[in-house]
Amino acid sequence: MASYAFQLNKSPRSVECDDPDKPLLYVLRDLGLTAAKFGCGLGQCGACTVLIDGEAARSCQTSIADVKDRSVTTLEGLGNAAAPHPLQAAFIREQVPQCGYCTNGMIMTAAGLLARNPRPSEEDIRNELEGNLCRCGSHVRVVRAVLAAAGQGG
Amino acid sequence: MNAPFALSRRALLKGGVLTVGFAFAGIGPRALAQGRARIPDPGEVDGFLAVNADGSVTLYCGKVDLGQGLRIAIRQMAAEELDLDPARITMVEGDTLLTPDQGPTAGSTGIQRGGVQIRQAAATARKALLDLGSKALGRPQSELELADGEVRVRGQARGMSFANLLAGQAFNLKVDPKAPLKDPAAYKVVGKPLPRPDVPGKCTGEHVYMQDFKVPGMLHARVIRPAAIGASLVSVDESSIASLPGARVVRQKDFLCVVAEDEWTAVKAQRALKCEWSGGTGLPPHDEVARQMRAGPFTRDEVLLSRGEAKPVLPPEARTLKASYYWPMHSHGSIGPSCAIADVKADSVTIWTASQAPHRLRHTASRFLGIPAERVRVIYLDGAGCYGMNGHDDAAAEAALLSRALGRPVRMQWSREDELGWDPKGPPQLLDIAGAIDAQGNILDWRTEMWLPEATRGLPNLPLLALDAAGIAQPQGLTTGLISQNGDPSYAVPNVGVTVHWLKDAPLRPSNLRAPGKIANCFAVESFFDELAAAAGRDPVDMRLRGLNDPRGIEVLTRAAAMMNWQPRPSPSPDRGGAVVRGRGIAYIHYKHQETWLAMGMEVAVERASGKIKVERVVCAHDCGLIVNPDGARAQVEGCILQTLSRTLFEDVQFDRSRVTSVDWSSYPILTFADVPKLDIDLIQRVNEPPLGAGEAATAPVAAALANAVFDATGVRLRSVPFTPERVKAALDGRAT
Numbered sequence: 005m006a007s008y009a010f011q012l013n014k015s016p017r018s019v020e021c022d023d024p025d026k027p028l029l030y031v032l033r034d035l036g037l038t039a040a041k042f043g044c045g046l047g048q049c050g051a052c053t054v055l056i057d058g059e060a061a062r063s064c065q066t067s068i069a070d071v072k073d074r075s076v077t078t079l080e081g082l083g084n085a086a087a088p089h090p091l092q093a094a095f096i097r098e099q100v101p102q103c104g105y106c107t108n109g110m111i112m113t114a115a116g117l118l119a120r121n122p123r124p125s126e127e128d129i130r131n132e133l134e135g136n137l138c139r140c141g142s143h144v145r146v147v148r149a150v151l152a153a154a155g156q157g158g
Numbered sequence: 159m160n161a162p163f164a165l166s167r168r169a170l171l172k173g174g175v176l177t178v179g180f181a182f183a184g185i186g187p188r189a190l191a192q193g194r195a196r197i198p199d200p201g202e203v204d205g206f207l208a209v210n211a212d213g214s215v216t217l218y219c220g221k222v223d224l225g226q227g228l229r230i231a232i233r234q235m236a237a238e239e240l241d242l243d244p245a246r247i248t249m250v251e252g253d254t255l256l257t258p259d260q261g262p263t264a265g266s267t268g269i270q271r272g273g274v275q276i277r278q279a280a281a282t283a284r285k286a287l288l289d290l291g292s293k294a295l296g297r298p299q300s301e302l303e304l305a306d307g308e309v310r311v312r313g314q315a316r317g318m319s320f321a322n323l324l325a326g327q328a329f330n331l332k333v334d335p336k337a338p339l340k341d342p343a344a345y346k347v348v349g350k351p352l353p354r355p356d357v358p359g360k361c362t363g364e365h366v367y368m369q370d371f372k373v374p375g376m377l378h379a380r381v382i383r384p385a386a387i388g389a390s391l392v393s394v395d396e397s398s399i400a401s402l403p404g405a406r407v408v409r410q411k412d413f414l415c416v417v418a419e420d421e422w423t424a425v426k427a428q429r430a431l432k433c434e435w436s437g438g439t440g441l442p443p444h445d446e447v448a449r450q451m452r453a454g455p456f457t458r459d460e461v462l463l464s465r466g467e468a469k470p471v472l473p474p475e476a477r478t479l480k481a482s483y484y485w486p487m488h489s490h491g492s493i494g495p496s497c498a499i500a501d502v503k504a505d506s507v508t509i510w511t512a513s514q515a516p517h518r519l520r521h522t523a524s525r526f527l528g529i530p531a532e533r534v535r536v537i538y539l540d541g542a543g544c545y546g547m548n549g550h551d552d553a554a555a556e557a558a559l560l561s562r563a564l565g566r567p568v569r570m571q572w573s574r575e576d577e578l579g580w581d582p583k584g585p586p587q588l589l590d591i592a593g594a595i596d597a598q599g600n601i602l603d604w605r606t607e608m609w610l611p612e613a614t615r616g617l618p619n620l621p622l623l624a625l626d627a628a629g630i631a632q633p634q635g636l637t638t639g640l641i642s643q644n645g646d647p648s649y650a651v652p653n654v655g656v657t658v659h660w661l662k663d664a665p666l667r668p669s670n671l672r673a674p675g676k677i678a679n680c681f682a683v684e685s686f687f688d689e690l691a692a693a694a695g696r697d698p699v700d701m702r703l704r705g706l707n708d709p710r711g712i713e714v715l716t717r718a719a720a721m722m723n724w725q726p727r728p729s730p731s732p733d734r735g736g737a738v739v740r741g742r743g744i745a746y747i748h749y750k751h752q753e754t755w756l757a758m759g760m761e762v763a764v765e766r767a768s769g770k771i772k773v774e775r776v777v778c779a780h781d782c783g784l785i786v787n788p789d790g791a792r793a794q795v796e797g798c799i800l801q802t803l804s805r806t807l808f809e810d811v812q813f814d815r816s817r818v819t820s821v822d823w824s825s826y827p828i829l830t831f832a833d834v835p836k837l838d839i840d841l842i843q844r845v846n847e848p849p850l851g852a853g854e855a856a857t858a859p860v861a862a863a864l865a866n867a868v869f870d871a872t873g874v875r876l877r878s879v880p881f882t883p884e885r886v887k888a889a890l891d892g893r894a895t
């Protein structure tokens with residue numbers, strides 16, 4: 005059983021794990037952090053997205069060994085109902101989710117974009133979210149909410 | 159109301175919906191075994207609503223919110239009748255112990271039937287509260303009003319609270335179908351875009367989905383699918399997972415699963431387990447499905463509509479056209495694979511599910527587990543959107559069989575491959591249409607001939623994978639939804655015939671998929687209408703308007719055309735020379751011929767060299783009668799359009815002779831942000847009309863409007879879905895598609 009230390013939502017965390025290949029997604033969900041969703045396990049849909057050292061990453065394609073000594077942020081760490089992150093606030097204001105299963109990935113991918121590019125164009129946003137799938141058809145609201153969170157439109 | 163049931167509802171109010179599963183764990187089988195008297199009765203006011211001691215109201219709703227927004231809309235409907243702030247209303251959905259059976263949440267009926275039932279219960283409650291208030295306050299009802307959870311003398315600040323008037327008693331009243339409804343002119347809450355209560359939690363990660371839910375002591379399970387549909391399991395090499403701690407195989411005939419204490423171990427066991435299969439029922443070649451549908455076998459032919467002459471004598475100048483349209487099988491494509499938890503004990507069963515039909519699933523589980531329905535409790539939790547009937551019911555059956563075998567609660571989580579490969583599919587549809595038109599553009603004759611898998615009458619549930627695999631008898635047959643509707647044009651045509659050749663079987667297990675059948679039927683009918691218009695050299699909007707006499711139909715068509723600044727001319731566009739050509743198309747539907755009216759227009763660009771279609775703009779004028787929550791309705795219409803664009807542009811389930819092969823998002827691509835057009839939606843609010851539903855109707859004209867726009871741009875008619883670049887290019891090159 006090896007021990008993996010990393011920053012999780014701004015706090016130090018150590019996880020005992022006997023499998024270095026265990027995907028971060030299952031590590032997080034076993035810790036009760038269930039915002040990151042299992043959608044495909046193939047890195048194709050984006051539902052499991054988290055931030056690793058500030059960049060959006062697929063937690064189903066990232067192992068526990070990969071995040072050793074790095075900083076992981078989940079949707080729960082971004083903000084909460086009482087103190088939402090600007091992206092969360094914009095998604096709520098725009099009433100983006102229908103089923104909402106993809107919402108975690110949309111917000112986390114957008115958070116990675118805004119960290120890099122605080123004033124993205126609509127095209128930048130669409131490009132960034134190209135790998136995030138939504139089946140309900142909330143796309144136009146997602147784009148509107150990200151623009152609003154970046155201080156544009158809304 | 160008996161003690162356990164009353165207790166259960168009170169306990170629920172303290173803890174909120176999510177604790178229900180645990181709050182009830184202690185009530186046990188005795189309460190569950192009390193019999194039918196305990197089942198919430200949809201004929202009773204108390205079945206649907208309870209006034210709590212603090213003056214709040216709890217609604218008990220048999221319909222469920224799958225993301226379509228009835229969680230707020232139905233509250234608004236009840237709040238309006240009770241003159242109560244919607245914030246003081248909580249709602250329990252889809253728990254078979256607590257909510258009446260209002261039927262599956264399907265067919266865009268959540269508001270138009272489910273909400274209307276609850277509204278009538280609230281109106282009955284209002285009348286009863288006014289009666290009680292009149293006696294208690296000694297004033298005639300005409301001087302009383304409901305305000306802020308009280309019955310008051312009109313204009314006075316304080317009155318008697320609902321809770322005090324009821325004095326701890328239930329209403330004990332039948333729902334009165336004649337209880338007067340509030341005058342829509344006085345609506346304060348209905349018609350307002352109130353935010354959906356589940357949205358904040360979905361944006362912060364606090365919302366607990368089915369896939370996130372846990373039961374103490376549960377095992378994690380994965381199912382091993384056969385190498386071919388209907389294959390038999392020859393052997394399992396259990397040593398292949400021996401190195402995985404706690405992982406074990408559970409087998410019942412051909413139903414093969416692995417379970418483990420934690421989820422990742424179960425995933426690894428699923429991947430590692432070695433087994434051998436033989437045989438299988440076999441599938442037709444993918445590209446021969448349409449041809450084989452023409453050949454049967456059939457259960458029967460049915461004449462759905464026969465108007466005017468069957469074989470009218472046509473004038474010599476009449477032109478006749480005939481065309482075939484094909485719609486392939488589609489997956490529901492849920493972003494989160496199906497999931498369920500079951501806890502099967504000796505004399506009681508609890509199932510947590512995201513099924514759209516918890517009450518139906520209760521009876522199904524009762525049948526296959528051999529436990530009386532009264533001892534089966536099914537509790538709905540939100541899952542990923544399922545748009546009909548995906549694998550949720552299958553996952554529930556799988557979890558239940560495993561829990562019974564292992565004596566512990568079991569969580570079954572499908573993989574991506576399970577979901578796209580094994581969810582029941584939207585059935586294939588084939589339509590031939592023939593028509594005759596005169597020189598003035600009047601349609602003289604219309605014949606629709608359909609080849610459709612027939613839904614088995616009285617089938618209680620679609621056949622579940624695990625039961626067939628395990629050799630457990632279950633009613634066999636097909637589930638499809640009402641797939642033959644809207645096969646005839648909405649316009650004045652003197653002679654019309656619609657016939658269905660009902661097929662005995664479908665290549666892949668079918669089930670309802672959003673707007674069952676209507677998308678393909680509208681695709682064929684509204685495409686063919688444009689083919690006739692083009693043959694007659696007539697403008698497609700003008701020809702539709704001339705054929706319509708329904709004022710609400712005329713209004714949506716006129717509004718959609720105005721939004722597009724539609725200039726009358728025949729299709730195709732005269733300007734078809736460029737490398738990128740542009741066109742516009744329109745389609746109209748009166749959904750099911752009795753529900754929502756809508757017209758949809760599209761503006762497209764087609765790149766000739768590649769055949770790639772770019773949808774630039776979609777307009778939709780939409781009349782669904784009373785709109786309870788305009789933002790919720792708008793979200794539904796947006797979703798209808800984008801999901802159906804996805805189905806039309808990209809989707810076609812692939813399979814070899816054994817099983818489905820499009821089992822991930824690269825082999826079963828769906829719409830992404832790059833292909834999302836601008837949407838302009840015009841929702842017509844009609845407060846004095848009944849609500850007609852917004853969850854499905856706007857899916858129906860999408861493919862037709864798109865095909866008509868592509869024809870306008872290119873002069874080429876697409877009659878098979880999906881409109882892939884390869885298919886468009888082949889059509890542009892004059893090759894068969």
